[in-house]
């Protein structure tokens with residue numbers, strides 16, 4: 001069997017990802033929550049686990065630096081990597097939405113200014129609707145943008161809705177359901193077929 005490199009998004013979904021791997025019988029020695037180490041090997045020495053920033057997972061997988069990746073659909077939609085998306089892992093559930101001031105509607109008579117961590121996903125959404133927009137790329141605290149007058153609306157992730165509510169904003173339009181996905185490099189899917197299929201099969205069984 002071929003050795004596989006798995007890129008895993010650091011941050012919010014890391015714990016669920018590790019729990020799923022453990023449930024599938026894949027364990028990593030010396031992996032602790034507060035560790036700053038970025039590379040781990042599983043007990044059977046079949047998988048090399050690398051921790052990367054969520055937004056970078058598609059890049060690692062597309063370029064073959066990792067055979068597999070575990071990452072949110074939001075980052076896949078934003079980066080549009082040339083990869084295969086194989087499994088919905090059923091955690092990290094939230095949604096993409098357009099949000100603006102509570103009680104307002106989308107003003108589609110002008111070029112909307114849209115602030116987002118996901119400018120490509122925002123453009124694609126509004127293009128499909130034929131609404132012209134200008135995007136402003138932010139890296140966090142996106143809800144501030146309309147409040148401070150940087151944008152008309154935002155495109156962001158909504159889970160509980162607390163961040164919007166506490167900032168006087170509401171969902172104006174729901175866009176897409178988001179969850180964490182398993183992705184694979186296209187070449188690895190063929191050249192490491194046995195190992196990749198075994199991995200997918202094991203993970204799939206642990207989801208059921």
Ligand SMILES: Nc1ncnc2c1ncn2[C@@H]1O[C@H](COP(=O)(O)OP(=O)(O)OP(=O)(O)O)[C@@H](O)[C@H]1O
Nearest residue numbers: 010011012013054055072073074092093094157159
């Ligand atoms: N509020 C949320 N509820 C559920 N899932 C979320 C939420 N926010 C983000 N996610 C999912 O978790 C993934 C990782 O989120 P996280 O905030 O750790 O990464 P990030 O946005 O890259 O953070 P940072 O830029 O602060 O490092 C996101 O890509 C998304 O799929």
Ligand SMILES: O=P(O)(O)OC[C@H]1O[C@H](OP(=O)(O)OP(=O)(O)O)[C@H](O)[C@@H]1O
Nearest residue numbers: 140141142156157158159160161162163
């Ligand atoms: O609907 P809620 O449950 O309130 O969750 C949504 C919030 O979570 C994410 O922010 P994150 O915590 O990643 O902060 P940042 O984007 O400002 O870094 C997202 O960008 C929203 O701000």
